[in-house]
Amino acid sequence: MIELEQVAYSYGGGELLGEVSLALGPGSFHFLTGPSGAGKTTLLKLCYGALVPSAGTVRLFGKERREMTRDDVALARRRIGVVHQDCQFLDHLSVADNIALPLSVSGRDLLAEEPNLRELIGWVGLKERAQARPPELSGGERQRAALARAVIMSPDVVLADEPTGNVDWEMSQRLLRLLIELNRMGKTILIATHDLALIRAAKAHVQARVLRIAARRLHLAGADL
Amino acid sequence: MAGWLTGDAQADRVVPPSGFTAWLTLFTAGAMAFLAVFALALSLATGRLADRWDSALARTATVRISAPEGQMAAQTAAALRVLETTTGVASARALSDAEQAALLEPWFGPDLPVEHLPIPRLIEVVETEAGFDARGLRLRLAAEVPGAVLDDHTRWREPLVRAADRLRLLGMVALGLIAAATAAMITLAAQAALAANAQVIGVLRLVGAQDGYIARAFIRRFALRGLAGAAIGTALGCLALLALPAAQAEGGFLTGLGFQGWHWLWPLAIPPLAGAVALLATRAAARRRLEDMP
Numbered sequence: 001m002i003e004l005e006q007v008a009y010s011y012g013g014g015e016l017l018g019e020v021s022l023a024l025g026p027g028s029f030h031f032l033t034g035p036s037g038a039g040k041t042t043l044l045k046l047c048y049g050a051l052v053p054s055a056g057t058v059r060l061f062g063k064e065r066r067e068m069t070r071d072d073v074a075l076a077r078r079r080i081g082v083v084h085q086d087c088q089f090l091d092h093l094s095v096a097d098n099i100a101l102p103l104s105v106s107g108r109d110l111l112a113e114e115p116n117l118r119e120l121i122g123w124v125g126l127k128e129r130a131q132a133r134p135p136e137l138s139g140g141e142r143q144r145a146a147l148a149r150a151v152i153m154s155p156d157v158v159l160a161d162e163p164t165g166n167v168d169w170e171m172s173q174r175l176l177r178l179l180i181e182l183n184r185m186g187k188t189i190l191i192a193t194h195d196l197a198l199i200r201a202a203k204a205h206v207q208a209r210v211l212r213i214a215a216r217r218l219h220l221a222g223a224d225l
Numbered sequence: 226m227a228g229w230l231t232g233d234a235q236a237d238r239v240v241p242p243s244g245f246t247a248w249l250t251l252f253t254a255g256a257m258a259f260l261a262v263f264a265l266a267l268s269l270a271t272g273r274l275a276d277r278w279d280s281a282l283a284r285t286a287t288v289r290i291s292a293p294e295g296q297m298a299a300q301t302a303a304a305l306r307v308l309e310t311t312t313g314v315a316s317a318r319a320l321s322d323a324e325q326a327a328l329l330e331p332w333f334g335p336d337l338p339v340e341h342l343p344i345p346r347l348i349e350v351v352e353t354e355a356g357f358d359a360r361g362l363r364l365r366l367a368a369e370v371p372g373a374v375l376d377d378h379t380r381w382r383e384p385l386v387r388a389a390d391r392l393r394l395l396g397m398v399a400l401g402l403i404a405a406a407t408a409a410m411i412t413l414a415a416q417a418a419l420a421a422n423a424q425v426i427g428v429l430r431l432v433g434a435q436d437g438y439i440a441r442a443f444i445r446r447f448a449l450r451g452l453a454g455a456a457i458g459t460a461l462g463c464l465a466l467l468a469l470p471a472a473q474a475e476g477g478f479l480t481g482l483g484f485q486g487w488h489w490l491w492p493l494a495i496p497p498l499a500g501a502v503a504l505l506a507t508r509a510a511a512r513r514r515l516e517d518m519p
Contacts, residue, residue: 050431070515071435078433088428092241104235105434149432 001026001156001188002047002080007056009042016042020056020218022211024157024190029183029206031199032192033221034213040192043213044159047190048080049073061156078106081150085162087142089134096121096130099148106153117152124148124178140171147178157188164198172198180206240425240442246418250447253410254454254503255461258495261403262462263482265491268396270482275389278382285378286359288317288348292372301346304370308350311365313357320347407451407499408506415447415510426518440511444504451503455496463492 002024009017017039024030024047032040045051049060049068058065060076068076089098099121103113110117121130124144129137137145143163150158160179164172176198183189183206193199202208210221288308292300301319308317320328325347326339359377366373419426422443429439466483484491 071437074430074433074435077431082431084431088424088431090239090241090425090428093238097235097238100235101239101428102432104233104239105429105432105438110235153433 001061003057003059004043004046004053005057005059007046007053007058009039009046009051010054015054015216017046017213017218018216020046022047022218024188026156026188027183027186028188029180029202029208030188030190031202031208031210031221032190032213033194033196033199033210036194038213039216040194040213041161043218044082044161044190044192047157047159048082049076078102078153079156081153081155081158083143083146083150083158083160083163085165087134087146089142089145091134093133094131095126095134095137095145098134099145099152101149102153120148120152125174139166140168140174143167143171143175144178147175151182151187155187157190158182160189160191162193162195163191164193164195169197173201176202236438236442237445239429240418240422240446243418243421246414246421247450249414249417250411250450250503251454251457253407253414254451254499255458257403257407257410258455258458258499259462259465260458261400261495261499262459262466262492264396264399264403265495266466266482266484268393268400269484269488269491271389271392271396273485275386275393278385278389284352286350286352286357287376287378288350288366289374289376290346290348290370290372291374292346294343296372297346300370300372301348304348304366304373307362307365307369308348311357311362313353313355314362315351315353317348317350320349404498404502408502411447411451411503412506412510415443415507416514418447419443419511419514423518426515430518436512436515439515440508443511444507447507448500448504452496452500455499459492459495463489 002022004020004022007017007020007022008015020043022043032043034040042051046053046058046065049058049065052058052065060068060073061079063072063076065073090101093101096117100110100113100117103110103117118127121127124147126141126145126148129141129145134142134145143166147158147160147163150160158179163175163179167175172195179189179191180202191198191202199208199210203210212219212221288304290297290300290304305317305319308314322339325344326337328347329337329339329344359375359379363375366375426439469483
Protein backbone atom coordinates (compact mmCIF):
# COMPACT_ATOMS: atom_id res chain seq x y z
CA MET A 1 0.00 0.00 0.00
CA ILE A 2 2.81 2.37 0.88
CA GLU A 3 6.22 1.67 -0.61
CA LEU A 4 9.51 3.52 -0.35
CA GLU A 5 12.37 2.47 -2.62
CA GLN A 6 15.86 3.82 -2.10
CA VAL A 7 14.38 7.05 -0.84
CA ALA A 8 16.53 10.00 0.19
CA TYR A 9 15.34 13.27 1.62
CA SER A 10 17.48 16.39 1.87
CA TYR A 11 16.63 19.76 3.34
CA GLY A 12 18.73 22.92 3.38
CA GLY A 13 21.64 21.18 1.69
CA GLY A 14 21.88 18.37 4.26
CA GLU A 15 20.65 14.80 3.84
CA LEU A 16 18.13 13.83 6.53
CA LEU A 17 17.45 10.34 5.22
CA GLY A 18 19.15 8.17 2.61
CA GLU A 19 18.70 4.81 0.89
CA VAL A 20 15.48 4.09 2.76
CA SER A 21 13.38 1.20 1.51
CA LEU A 22 10.18 0.21 3.24
CA ALA A 23 6.97 -1.57 2.28
CA LEU A 24 3.84 -1.32 4.42
CA GLY A 25 1.73 -4.28 3.38
CA PRO A 26 -1.93 -4.86 4.29
CA GLY A 27 -2.52 -5.77 7.94
CA SER A 28 1.13 -5.41 8.96
CA PHE A 29 2.32 -3.81 12.20
CA HIS A 30 5.54 -1.77 12.32
CA PHE A 31 7.42 0.19 14.88
CA LEU A 32 9.86 2.85 13.85
CA THR A 33 12.38 3.78 16.47
CA GLY A 34 15.51 5.83 16.82
CA PRO A 35 16.82 8.77 18.83
CA SER A 36 15.21 12.20 18.73
CA GLY A 37 16.07 14.00 15.49
CA ALA A 38 16.95 10.76 13.70
CA GLY A 39 14.29 11.37 11.04
CA LYS A 40 11.28 9.38 12.27
CA THR A 41 8.82 12.22 11.61
CA THR A 42 10.41 12.89 8.22
CA LEU A 43 9.95 9.25 7.27
CA LEU A 44 6.32 9.32 8.38
CA LYS A 45 5.73 12.48 6.33
CA LEU A 46 7.20 10.74 3.29
CA CYS A 47 4.78 7.87 3.97
CA TYR A 48 1.69 10.08 3.88
CA GLY A 49 2.86 12.26 1.01
CA ALA A 50 3.49 15.46 2.96
CA LEU A 51 7.07 15.45 1.67
CA VAL A 52 8.40 14.62 -1.78
CA PRO A 53 11.63 12.57 -1.73
CA SER A 54 14.83 14.12 -3.07
CA ALA A 55 15.73 10.76 -4.61
CA GLY A 56 14.15 7.34 -4.92
CA THR A 57 10.48 6.47 -5.23
CA VAL A 58 7.52 6.76 -2.87
CA ARG A 59 4.35 5.00 -3.98
CA LEU A 60 1.04 5.60 -2.25
CA PHE A 61 -1.51 2.94 -3.16
CA GLY A 62 0.33 2.26 -6.41
CA LYS A 63 0.78 5.89 -7.46
CA GLU A 64 4.17 7.55 -7.67
CA ARG A 65 4.24 10.53 -5.27
CA ARG A 66 6.05 12.81 -7.71
CA GLU A 67 3.31 12.33 -10.29
CA MET A 68 0.51 13.03 -7.84
CA THR A 69 -1.27 16.38 -7.74
CA ARG A 70 -2.15 17.98 -4.42
CA ASP A 71 -5.71 16.70 -4.84
CA ASP A 72 -4.39 13.16 -5.50
CA VAL A 73 -2.41 13.37 -2.26
CA ALA A 74 -5.54 14.60 -0.45
CA LEU A 75 -7.48 11.58 -1.73
CA ALA A 76 -4.66 9.24 -0.66
CA ARG A 77 -4.70 10.78 2.83
CA ARG A 78 -8.31 9.75 3.25
CA ARG A 79 -6.96 6.19 3.23
CA ILE A 80 -4.16 7.04 5.68
CA GLY A 81 -5.00 8.02 9.24
CA VAL A 82 -2.31 10.15 10.88
CA VAL A 83 -1.85 10.70 14.62
CA HIS A 84 0.61 13.48 15.36
CA GLN A 85 2.42 13.89 18.63
CA ASP A 86 0.97 17.42 18.93
CA CYS A 87 -2.39 16.12 17.62
CA GLN A 88 -3.11 19.19 15.42
CA PHE A 89 -6.70 20.08 16.18
CA LEU A 90 -8.86 23.03 15.18
CA ASP A 91 -9.18 24.58 18.63
CA HIS A 92 -12.35 26.53 17.84
CA LEU A 93 -14.27 23.31 17.11
CA SER A 94 -15.50 20.75 19.64
CA VAL A 95 -13.76 17.40 20.05
CA ALA A 96 -16.66 15.69 18.21
CA ASP A 97 -16.39 18.16 15.30
CA ASN A 98 -12.63 17.63 15.12
CA ILE A 99 -13.09 13.87 15.03
CA ALA A 100 -15.73 14.27 12.29
CA LEU A 101 -13.51 16.61 10.24
CA PRO A 102 -12.28 13.93 7.77
CA LEU A 103 -15.94 13.05 7.05
CA SER A 104 -16.75 16.70 6.44
CA VAL A 105 -13.84 17.37 4.06
CA SER A 106 -14.65 14.25 2.05
CA GLY A 107 -18.28 15.33 1.62
CA ARG A 108 -19.86 12.53 3.67
CA ASP A 109 -23.35 13.00 5.10
CA LEU A 110 -22.63 13.83 8.73
CA LEU A 111 -26.16 13.04 9.83
CA ALA A 112 -25.91 9.53 8.42
CA GLU A 113 -22.48 9.08 10.03
CA GLU A 114 -23.67 10.29 13.44
CA PRO A 115 -24.10 6.76 14.97
CA ASN A 116 -20.59 5.73 13.80
CA LEU A 117 -19.17 8.95 15.21
CA ARG A 118 -20.84 8.34 18.58
CA GLU A 119 -19.62 4.75 18.66
CA LEU A 120 -16.06 5.82 17.83
CA ILE A 121 -16.07 8.51 20.51
CA GLY A 122 -17.23 5.87 22.97
CA TRP A 123 -14.52 3.45 21.76
CA VAL A 124 -11.77 5.94 22.62
CA GLY A 125 -13.52 6.78 25.91
CA LEU A 126 -14.34 10.42 25.21
CA LYS A 127 -18.14 10.30 25.42
CA GLU A 128 -18.18 12.79 28.29
CA ARG A 129 -15.72 15.12 26.58
CA ALA A 130 -17.25 15.18 23.09
CA GLN A 131 -18.40 18.79 23.31
CA ALA A 132 -15.25 20.09 25.01
CA ARG A 133 -12.72 22.18 23.07
CA PRO A 134 -9.34 20.50 22.39
CA PRO A 135 -7.36 22.84 24.71
CA GLU A 136 -9.56 21.62 27.59
CA LEU A 137 -8.40 18.00 27.12
CA SER A 138 -5.57 16.24 28.93
CA GLY A 139 -2.61 14.84 26.95
CA GLY A 140 -4.07 11.33 26.91
CA GLU A 141 -7.51 12.56 25.88
CA ARG A 142 -5.99 14.57 23.05
CA GLN A 143 -4.10 11.51 21.78
CA ARG A 144 -7.25 9.39 21.90
CA ALA A 145 -9.22 12.09 20.08
CA ALA A 146 -6.45 12.26 17.44
CA LEU A 147 -6.61 8.47 17.08
CA ALA A 148 -10.41 8.61 16.67
CA ARG A 149 -10.03 11.28 13.96
CA ALA A 150 -7.36 9.18 12.24
CA VAL A 151 -9.59 6.13 12.00
CA ILE A 152 -13.05 7.64 11.38
CA MET A 153 -12.69 7.18 7.62
CA SER A 154 -11.79 3.53 8.21
CA PRO A 155 -8.39 4.03 6.58
CA ASP A 156 -6.20 1.23 5.29
CA VAL A 157 -3.13 2.56 7.11
CA VAL A 158 -2.67 4.32 10.45
CA LEU A 159 0.56 6.25 11.02
CA ALA A 160 1.21 7.43 14.56
CA ASP A 161 4.05 9.77 15.48
CA GLU A 162 5.03 9.39 19.14
CA PRO A 163 1.41 8.76 20.15
CA THR A 164 2.43 8.05 23.74
CA GLY A 165 4.97 10.85 24.02
CA ASN A 166 2.87 13.02 26.32
CA VAL A 167 0.96 10.45 28.34
CA ASP A 168 1.59 8.26 31.38
CA TRP A 169 2.25 4.50 31.20
CA GLU A 170 -1.33 3.51 31.84
CA MET A 171 -2.60 5.77 29.08
CA SER A 172 0.11 4.63 26.68
CA GLN A 173 -1.01 1.02 27.26
CA ARG A 174 -4.59 2.02 26.57
CA LEU A 175 -3.59 3.71 23.30
CA LEU A 176 -1.50 0.70 22.34
CA ARG A 177 -4.47 -1.61 22.93
CA LEU A 178 -6.57 0.57 20.62
CA LEU A 179 -3.90 0.40 17.90
CA ILE A 180 -3.56 -3.39 18.27
CA GLU A 181 -7.34 -3.67 18.03
CA LEU A 182 -7.25 -1.67 14.79
CA ASN A 183 -4.53 -3.98 13.44
CA ARG A 184 -6.73 -6.97 14.24
CA MET A 185 -9.41 -5.31 12.12
CA GLY A 186 -6.95 -5.51 9.22
CA LYS A 187 -5.45 -2.04 9.37
CA THR A 188 -1.77 -1.47 8.66
CA ILE A 189 -0.09 0.27 11.58
CA LEU A 190 3.19 2.18 11.72
CA ILE A 191 4.12 3.72 15.06
CA ALA A 192 7.13 6.01 15.38
CA THR A 193 8.34 5.96 18.97
CA HIS A 194 11.48 6.08 21.05
CA ASP A 195 9.66 4.28 23.86
CA LEU A 196 11.25 0.80 23.82
CA ALA A 197 9.04 -0.41 26.71
CA LEU A 198 6.01 0.28 24.55
CA ILE A 199 7.49 -1.80 21.72
CA ARG A 200 8.23 -4.70 24.06
CA ALA A 201 4.72 -4.52 25.49
CA ALA A 202 3.22 -4.58 22.01
CA LYS A 203 5.28 -7.55 20.87
CA ALA A 204 3.61 -9.63 23.55
CA HIS A 205 0.29 -9.20 21.73
CA VAL A 206 1.08 -8.66 18.08
CA GLN A 207 3.64 -9.70 15.49
CA ALA A 208 5.42 -6.41 14.88
CA ARG A 209 8.37 -5.50 12.73
CA VAL A 210 10.72 -3.07 14.42
CA LEU A 211 12.73 -0.67 12.30
CA ARG A 212 15.42 1.61 13.58
CA ILE A 213 16.74 4.80 12.05
CA ALA A 214 20.42 5.35 12.71
CA ALA A 215 22.93 7.49 10.84
CA ARG A 216 20.21 8.53 8.36
CA ARG A 217 19.60 4.92 7.29
CA LEU A 218 16.77 2.51 8.10
CA HIS A 219 17.69 -0.86 9.66
CA LEU A 220 15.75 -3.83 10.91
CA ALA A 221 16.15 -3.82 14.68
CA GLY A 222 17.85 -6.68 16.49
CA ALA A 223 16.22 -9.50 18.41
CA ASP A 224 16.47 -7.50 21.66
CA LEU A 225 13.41 -5.66 20.41
CA MET B 226 -26.14 29.15 -6.70
CA ALA B 227 -28.73 28.53 -3.98
CA GLY B 228 -26.49 25.81 -2.56
CA TRP B 229 -23.56 28.17 -2.63
CA LEU B 230 -25.53 30.84 -0.79
CA THR B 231 -26.84 28.48 1.90
CA GLY B 232 -23.44 26.81 2.09
CA ASP B 233 -22.24 23.83 4.09
CA ALA B 234 -22.59 24.55 7.81
CA GLN B 235 -19.73 22.22 8.77
CA ALA B 236 -17.40 23.53 6.07
CA ASP B 237 -18.18 27.13 7.04
CA ARG B 238 -17.05 26.43 10.60
CA VAL B 239 -13.61 25.06 9.78
CA VAL B 240 -12.24 28.59 9.36
CA PRO B 241 -12.25 30.31 12.75
CA PRO B 242 -14.00 33.66 12.90
CA SER B 243 -11.31 36.33 12.53
CA GLY B 244 -12.30 39.81 13.68
CA PHE B 245 -9.72 41.94 11.89
CA THR B 246 -10.10 40.64 8.34
CA ALA B 247 -13.88 40.38 8.74
CA TRP B 248 -14.21 44.05 9.66
CA LEU B 249 -11.66 45.14 7.04
CA THR B 250 -13.58 43.38 4.28
CA LEU B 251 -16.94 44.63 5.50
CA PHE B 252 -15.70 48.22 5.83
CA THR B 253 -13.86 48.22 2.48
CA ALA B 254 -16.84 46.83 0.60
CA GLY B 255 -19.18 49.29 2.33
CA ALA B 256 -17.01 52.35 1.70
CA MET B 257 -16.37 51.39 -1.91
CA ALA B 258 -20.06 50.73 -2.57
CA PHE B 259 -20.90 54.14 -1.08
CA LEU B 260 -18.41 55.78 -3.48
CA ALA B 261 -19.65 53.61 -6.35
CA VAL B 262 -23.20 54.96 -5.85
CA PHE B 263 -21.88 58.50 -6.31
CA ALA B 264 -19.71 57.58 -9.30
CA LEU B 265 -22.72 55.89 -10.89
CA ALA B 266 -24.95 58.89 -10.14
CA LEU B 267 -22.32 61.24 -11.59
CA SER B 268 -22.05 59.13 -14.72
CA LEU B 269 -25.81 58.98 -15.24
CA ALA B 270 -26.32 62.68 -14.42
CA THR B 271 -23.64 63.80 -16.87
CA GLY B 272 -25.16 61.48 -19.47
CA ARG B 273 -28.51 63.19 -19.00
CA LEU B 274 -26.81 66.60 -19.13
CA ALA B 275 -24.99 65.78 -22.37
CA ASP B 276 -28.25 64.59 -23.94
CA ARG B 277 -30.08 67.70 -22.75
CA TRP B 278 -27.45 70.09 -24.08
CA ASP B 279 -27.20 68.14 -27.28
CA SER B 280 -30.94 68.11 -28.01
CA ALA B 281 -31.52 71.67 -26.78
CA LEU B 282 -28.89 73.20 -29.00
CA ALA B 283 -28.87 70.82 -31.92
CA ARG B 284 -32.23 71.76 -33.46
CA THR B 285 -31.85 75.52 -33.47
CA ALA B 286 -29.63 78.06 -35.17
CA THR B 287 -29.45 81.86 -35.29
CA VAL B 288 -28.94 84.24 -38.20
CA ARG B 289 -27.57 87.62 -37.12
CA ILE B 290 -28.14 90.60 -39.48
CA SER B 291 -25.78 93.53 -39.08
CA ALA B 292 -26.73 96.19 -41.60
CA PRO B 293 -26.99 100.01 -41.82
CA GLU B 294 -30.24 101.30 -40.35
CA GLY B 295 -31.91 101.84 -43.71
CA GLN B 296 -31.17 98.35 -44.98
CA MET B 297 -31.99 96.34 -41.88
CA ALA B 298 -35.60 95.56 -42.79
CA ALA B 299 -34.73 94.68 -46.41
CA GLN B 300 -31.85 92.41 -45.42
CA THR B 301 -33.96 90.72 -42.74
CA ALA B 302 -36.71 90.04 -45.28
CA ALA B 303 -34.13 88.73 -47.79
CA ALA B 304 -32.61 86.43 -45.17
CA LEU B 305 -36.07 85.09 -44.24
CA ARG B 306 -36.75 84.38 -47.92
CA VAL B 307 -33.48 82.48 -48.21
CA LEU B 308 -34.28 80.49 -45.08
CA GLU B 309 -37.82 79.66 -46.20
CA THR B 310 -36.44 78.07 -49.36
CA THR B 311 -33.65 76.18 -47.63
CA THR B 312 -34.08 72.43 -47.29
CA GLY B 313 -33.85 71.34 -43.67
CA VAL B 314 -35.22 74.56 -42.17
CA ALA B 315 -38.54 73.91 -40.46
CA SER B 316 -39.24 77.52 -39.55
CA ALA B 317 -37.54 80.92 -39.32
CA ARG B 318 -38.71 84.12 -37.69
CA ALA B 319 -37.16 87.41 -36.78
CA LEU B 320 -37.18 88.23 -33.08
CA SER B 321 -39.24 91.25 -32.15
CA ASP B 322 -37.71 94.33 -30.46
CA ALA B 323 -39.27 93.20 -27.18
CA GLU B 324 -37.70 89.73 -27.45
CA GLN B 325 -34.29 91.23 -28.25
CA ALA B 326 -34.63 93.61 -25.32
CA ALA B 327 -35.47 90.67 -23.06
CA LEU B 328 -32.30 88.89 -24.20
CA LEU B 329 -30.21 91.95 -23.35
CA GLU B 330 -32.00 92.73 -20.10
CA PRO B 331 -29.63 90.71 -17.85
CA TRP B 332 -26.76 92.94 -18.99
CA PHE B 333 -28.34 96.37 -19.66
CA GLY B 334 -31.41 96.41 -17.41
CA PRO B 335 -35.13 96.57 -18.29
CA ASP B 336 -35.33 100.08 -19.82
CA LEU B 337 -32.96 99.64 -22.73
CA PRO B 338 -34.18 101.64 -25.78
CA VAL B 339 -33.37 98.90 -28.29
CA GLU B 340 -35.02 100.78 -31.15
CA HIS B 341 -32.45 103.60 -30.84
CA LEU B 342 -29.38 101.35 -30.71
CA PRO B 343 -27.58 99.78 -33.67
CA ILE B 344 -28.28 96.26 -32.47
CA PRO B 345 -28.18 93.39 -35.00
CA ARG B 346 -31.49 91.75 -35.83
CA LEU B 347 -31.69 88.08 -34.79
CA ILE B 348 -33.56 85.40 -36.75
CA GLU B 349 -34.37 82.18 -34.91
CA VAL B 350 -34.08 79.14 -37.17
CA VAL B 351 -35.61 75.79 -36.23
CA GLU B 352 -34.24 72.79 -38.11
CA THR B 353 -36.10 69.74 -39.35
CA GLU B 354 -35.07 66.27 -38.13
CA ALA B 355 -32.64 65.94 -41.02
CA GLY B 356 -31.12 69.40 -40.44
CA PHE B 357 -29.77 71.82 -43.06
CA ASP B 358 -26.50 72.11 -44.89
CA ALA B 359 -24.82 74.88 -42.86
CA ARG B 360 -22.01 75.41 -45.38
CA GLY B 361 -24.44 75.79 -48.32
CA LEU B 362 -26.71 78.13 -46.33
CA ARG B 363 -23.72 80.33 -45.39
CA LEU B 364 -22.74 80.63 -49.06
CA ARG B 365 -26.29 81.58 -50.08
CA LEU B 366 -26.59 84.14 -47.27
CA ALA B 367 -23.21 85.62 -48.18
CA ALA B 368 -24.38 86.02 -51.77
CA GLU B 369 -27.85 87.43 -51.07
CA VAL B 370 -27.65 89.03 -47.61
CA PRO B 371 -24.20 90.59 -47.09
CA GLY B 372 -24.82 91.48 -43.44
CA ALA B 373 -26.03 87.99 -42.37
CA VAL B 374 -24.01 85.64 -40.20
CA LEU B 375 -25.23 82.08 -39.51
CA ASP B 376 -24.54 80.66 -36.08
CA ASP B 377 -25.59 77.01 -35.97
CA HIS B 378 -24.42 76.67 -32.29
CA THR B 379 -21.84 74.07 -33.26
CA ARG B 380 -19.04 75.93 -31.59
CA TRP B 381 -21.07 76.15 -28.34
CA ARG B 382 -22.63 72.74 -28.44
CA GLU B 383 -19.65 70.57 -29.22
CA PRO B 384 -17.37 71.61 -26.33
CA LEU B 385 -20.28 71.37 -23.88
CA VAL B 386 -21.32 67.93 -25.05
CA ARG B 387 -17.68 66.86 -25.14
CA ALA B 388 -17.21 68.07 -21.56
CA ALA B 389 -20.33 66.22 -20.42
CA ASP B 390 -19.21 63.06 -22.22
CA ARG B 391 -15.80 63.31 -20.55
CA LEU B 392 -17.49 63.63 -17.16
CA ARG B 393 -19.54 60.54 -17.95
CA LEU B 394 -16.35 58.70 -18.92
CA LEU B 395 -14.73 59.94 -15.70
CA GLY B 396 -17.62 58.42 -13.74
CA MET B 397 -17.08 55.09 -15.52
CA VAL B 398 -13.33 55.21 -14.85
CA ALA B 399 -14.08 55.99 -11.20
CA LEU B 400 -16.35 52.91 -11.07
CA GLY B 401 -13.59 50.78 -12.57
CA LEU B 402 -11.04 52.13 -10.10
CA ILE B 403 -13.40 51.51 -7.20
CA ALA B 404 -13.87 47.89 -8.33
CA ALA B 405 -10.09 47.46 -8.69
CA ALA B 406 -9.40 49.04 -5.28
CA THR B 407 -12.08 46.81 -3.70
CA ALA B 408 -10.47 43.75 -5.28
CA ALA B 409 -7.01 44.83 -4.05
CA MET B 410 -8.18 45.45 -0.48
CA ILE B 411 -10.14 42.21 -0.28
CA THR B 412 -7.18 40.31 -1.75
CA LEU B 413 -4.98 41.72 1.01
CA ALA B 414 -7.56 40.85 3.67
CA ALA B 415 -7.95 37.33 2.24
CA GLN B 416 -4.18 36.85 2.11
CA ALA B 417 -3.91 37.99 5.73
CA ALA B 418 -6.68 35.55 6.70
CA LEU B 419 -5.06 32.70 4.78
CA ALA B 420 -1.65 33.42 6.34
CA ALA B 421 -3.19 33.63 9.83
CA ASN B 422 -4.92 30.31 9.23
CA ALA B 423 -1.92 28.37 7.91
CA GLN B 424 -2.29 25.92 10.79
CA VAL B 425 -5.97 25.38 9.95
CA ILE B 426 -5.03 24.71 6.32
CA GLY B 427 -2.34 22.28 7.51
CA VAL B 428 -4.88 20.34 9.60
CA LEU B 429 -7.39 20.27 6.75
CA ARG B 430 -4.76 18.90 4.40
CA LEU B 431 -3.73 16.32 6.99
CA VAL B 432 -7.27 14.93 7.09
CA GLY B 433 -7.61 14.79 3.30
CA ALA B 434 -9.15 18.14 2.30
CA GLN B 435 -8.69 19.00 -1.34
CA ASP B 436 -7.75 22.54 -2.41
CA GLY B 437 -11.29 23.24 -3.62
CA TYR B 438 -12.76 22.52 -0.19
CA ILE B 439 -10.21 24.70 1.62
CA ALA B 440 -10.55 27.55 -0.89
CA ARG B 441 -14.37 27.42 -0.76
CA ALA B 442 -14.35 27.79 3.02
CA PHE B 443 -12.48 31.10 2.68
CA ILE B 444 -14.08 32.30 -0.59
CA ARG B 445 -17.66 31.96 0.65
CA ARG B 446 -16.87 33.84 3.82
CA PHE B 447 -15.20 36.74 2.02
CA ALA B 448 -17.77 36.92 -0.80
CA LEU B 449 -20.63 37.09 1.73
CA ARG B 450 -18.82 39.77 3.72
CA GLY B 451 -18.24 41.73 0.50
CA LEU B 452 -21.90 41.37 -0.41
CA ALA B 453 -23.10 42.45 3.04
CA GLY B 454 -20.69 45.40 3.25
CA ALA B 455 -21.64 46.58 -0.24
CA ALA B 456 -25.36 46.30 0.55
CA ILE B 457 -24.89 48.56 3.58
CA GLY B 458 -22.69 51.01 1.62
CA THR B 459 -25.15 51.12 -1.29
CA ALA B 460 -28.09 51.78 1.02
CA LEU B 461 -26.22 54.60 2.74
CA GLY B 462 -25.13 56.05 -0.62
CA CYS B 463 -28.71 56.06 -1.91
CA LEU B 464 -29.92 57.73 1.29
CA ALA B 465 -27.21 60.37 0.90
CA LEU B 466 -28.35 61.02 -2.69
CA LEU B 467 -31.94 61.35 -1.55
CA ALA B 468 -30.79 63.92 0.98
CA LEU B 469 -29.31 66.12 -1.76
CA PRO B 470 -31.39 69.18 -2.83
CA ALA B 471 -33.94 68.43 -5.56
CA ALA B 472 -32.98 69.19 -9.18
CA GLN B 473 -33.77 72.81 -10.11
CA ALA B 474 -33.17 74.80 -13.26
CA GLU B 475 -31.24 77.41 -11.25
CA GLY B 476 -29.06 74.77 -9.68
CA GLY B 477 -28.37 73.24 -13.03
CA PHE B 478 -25.96 70.35 -13.01
CA LEU B 479 -25.05 70.36 -9.32
CA THR B 480 -28.57 69.73 -8.05
CA GLY B 481 -29.27 67.18 -10.77
CA LEU B 482 -26.85 64.60 -9.26
CA GLY B 483 -28.84 61.48 -8.52
CA PHE B 484 -30.96 58.83 -10.16
CA GLN B 485 -34.19 59.39 -12.05
CA GLY B 486 -36.93 56.87 -12.76
CA TRP B 487 -35.76 53.35 -13.49
CA HIS B 488 -32.14 54.46 -13.01
CA TRP B 489 -32.76 53.85 -9.29
CA LEU B 490 -32.44 50.16 -10.17
CA TRP B 491 -28.79 50.60 -11.13
CA PRO B 492 -27.44 50.74 -7.52
CA LEU B 493 -29.03 47.33 -6.91
CA ALA B 494 -26.30 45.90 -9.14
CA ILE B 495 -23.53 47.17 -6.84
CA PRO B 496 -23.79 44.60 -3.95
CA PRO B 497 -23.79 41.49 -6.22
CA LEU B 498 -20.95 42.99 -8.24
CA ALA B 499 -18.98 43.67 -5.04
CA GLY B 500 -19.70 40.09 -3.93
CA ALA B 501 -18.43 38.82 -7.27
CA VAL B 502 -15.29 40.98 -7.01
CA ALA B 503 -14.68 39.64 -3.47
CA LEU B 504 -15.23 36.08 -4.69
CA LEU B 505 -12.76 36.40 -7.57
CA ALA B 506 -10.18 38.23 -5.45
CA THR B 507 -10.35 35.66 -2.65
CA ARG B 508 -10.24 32.77 -5.11
CA ALA B 509 -7.07 34.15 -6.70
CA ALA B 510 -5.49 34.75 -3.26
CA ALA B 511 -6.48 31.26 -2.04
CA ARG B 512 -5.11 29.56 -5.14
CA ARG B 513 -1.78 31.37 -4.81
CA ARG B 514 -1.54 30.59 -1.12
CA LEU B 515 -2.44 26.92 -1.48
CA GLU B 516 0.06 26.50 -4.31
CA ASP B 517 2.77 28.02 -2.12
CA MET B 518 2.01 25.66 0.75
CA PRO B 519 3.47 22.11 0.59
